[in-house]
Amino acid sequence: MPELPEVETIKRGLQKKIIGQVISEIEIISPKSFQADPSLVVNQKVTDVIRRAKVLGIQLDNGYTLVFHLKMSGQVILEQKVEKFIGGHPTKDMLGILPNSSTRVIFTFSDNSKLYFNDQRKFGWIKLVKSAELRVQSFGMRNPIGPEPLEKDFNWNVLRDNLIKRKNLPIKVALLDQTVVAGVGNIYASEACFNAKVDPRKKVKDLTEDEIKRVTWGIVKALSDGIEFGGSTRTHFVNAEGEKGLFLDYAAVYNREGKKCKSCQGLIIKIRLAGRSTFLCKNCQS
DNA sequence: CACTTGACCTGTCCGC
């Protein structure tokens, strides 16, 4: 699921509720989803919640950080109080009752509230990394992570330099490379190219300086808007309270194949780049 | 080294 705005939305939701709480119990339903020693987690107090790229981190007071990667279908949801359903036989998934069939790990806090890690496709993971080693360990990722696009020091020079090794790739595909820029995924890569009025198929080496500047701004705008709308929900994403994100109602091109461009009334088309669905306005991105 | 493709999983939707 989640790209930078979705993970950031979850992070902010968790910060309000779990800082200072002590993890009293962990129930591991799917061992593949929890690649850590539970004894280093139980009885530890949460000191902060962080995000780097698409990785969420829950910092503990013993010097370790629980890092979560949600991949395509992961969710991190705090226990919700659900009203009793009157009549009928709704499923747990319909009601949002947790745990459900996608629940892989359950954390219980000392006040008896719970945090659920759900992940239908089981691509996601939770690992434990020493907080002091987060950077060297790339927050649990295999490869080094590129610059945070919403930090002050991100600018078009940084993007241009990082794109050099991807000169033969279409720009939209290059933006998915986490070593180039952190946190951009398939939705926001299409949106960033639209914002920049750049054809996502255009190879990096053919981009002008002005186009790279526009792409830089386009990334920042897409991600900032995403956060403002509480993230994108295509199917799975929910925030820490279990609520969907609204960005896709606002999005210019993603999932709008056959519709009119909100800016020029041109046709939005869907293509495939590197095996991923890609959306663009035929008229204003040429 | 740069780039492409498939694998990892489960569920849903669409066409026949």
Place this chain on the structure above:
DNA sequence: TGCGGACAGGTCAAGT
């Protein structure tokens, strides 16, 4: 209604 295939917010390894 059943069944096969395509597809879904992401990496990662193996292949060319």
